[in-house]
Amino acid sequence: MHADDSDATPASPRGLAALLGPAEVRSLAEEFGVRPTKQLGQNFVHDANTVRRIVAAAGVGRDDVVLEVGPGLGSLTLALLDVVDRVVAVEIDPRLAERLPTTVAARAPQLADRLDVVPMDAMKVSIADLPSQPTALVANLPYNVAVPVLLHLFAEIPSLRTALVMVQLEVADRLAAQPGSKVYGVPSVKARYFGDVRRAGSVGRSVFWPVPKVESGLVRIDRYENPPWPTDPGHRKTVFAAVDAAFAQRRKTLRAALSGWAGSPAEAERRLVAAAIEPSTRGERLDAAAFVRLATIGTEG
Known part of the structure; x- marks a missing residue:
């Protein structure tokens, strides 16, 4: 990953979580009987350095409650738990939702009580479905529903102050595009309805399993502190x-x-x-x- 915002300050990790590598990701998938599906847009990150950099780019810390969508096997979840005091993970795949607490308990037992898992479709989540009010969204979003999920969560969860999401590179470019750009369109305008939007880095294909056919990009959204228009x-x-x-x-x-x-x-x-x-x-x-x-x-x- 090549971070575009070089001034991002990494949060101070607890260092209590044993992060997942390629062998662990494949082993867990085999153990759980999970075959990544295109329908759910599943591509699991297996590079510890990448997830650490994502957490650093998100700028989250001790006081944050992080909402993670599609935690999968737990690669990013473990890195987040090392830095923040609570992670609320929304997972649509019932097998993965059931197994995530077990993985965290095995690899970061001191942090296991900081995880809440919500087994449901992120497109149907409202603030009432969550055990606590998230301040930040940090997620490797399923590529096929990334923009609708992002906009839905900003609309439904007013406590979200920031988002750092990994999406298909082309989608990242569209979200962060400025007026007049060839890729400026509906996602660009709607994302800016909620806050300031910018690119926050790029992620190569080799850090995923299975390896996707496209590159990935990071996008950061900071909700307007004083919205310039009504938000109802x-x-x-x-x-x-x-x-x-x-x-x-x-x-x-x-x-x-x-x-x-x-x-x-x-x-x-x-x-x-x-x-x-x-x-x-x-x-x-x-x-x-x-x-x-x-x-x-x-x-x-």
């Missing part, structure tokens, strides 16, 4: 509907692309002008603040 579900739904409409036909001007959303091309133009947006521009030129202005113009005026 109704407001978010209104803004996201405008974002979806603008990028559904991204080659079209906003006047044309938003005609269905607004009711007509003329109404789309009226709202764009009222939001101080040139109707002939395209969605890829607008930042999150512009989409918020546009979406909340409504039908008045």
Whole structure:
């Protein structure tokens, strides 16, 4: 992994956890009868140095409650427990959810009571499902659902202040893209609705088992301390509907692309002008603040 943010300060590890290597990962998978599935987007990290660097880039420490999604065999979980005082692991695979506490107890017995496992789909998790309120999300997200899971958790868990997630490199680029970029789109805008987004490093394929066909990237999101707009579900739904409409036909001007959303091309133009947006521009030129202005113009005026 080559960290983009060289000023990340590693947290001071307890050094109590025996981290997993390639042999241990394969042995545990065989013992548990686990065959990584493409359907669940499972690729297990087996490099101890990589998980330590992920934890360091996350910037978490003693006071953090970390939410981990898809802990798998426990590679990242063990590294997190070495640094933070509680990890809440959400695992959809019932076999892995059942076995994770056993792995932690065997490899870090002094830290075992700091782990909570929630056996459910992360896309259905709400704050009420969790035994404590997480302050940070640190996870190797399943590639096939990474963006929906990330946005869902920021929407449902207001206590999350930061996120450091590993996703497919292409997805990392999209999430962190700036307006005007060729890869700037729906994920870019929606992630920035919640906070500041930036790339935080790259991860090679060789640290995973099985080896994926794509490279991976790290993305960090810091939730706005003082949100520049309302954060209620109704407001978010209104803004996201405008974002979806603008990028559904991204080659079209906003006047044309938003005609269905607004009711007509003329109404789309009226709202764009009222939001101080040139109707002939395209969605890829607008930042999150512009989409918020546009979406909340409504039908008045």
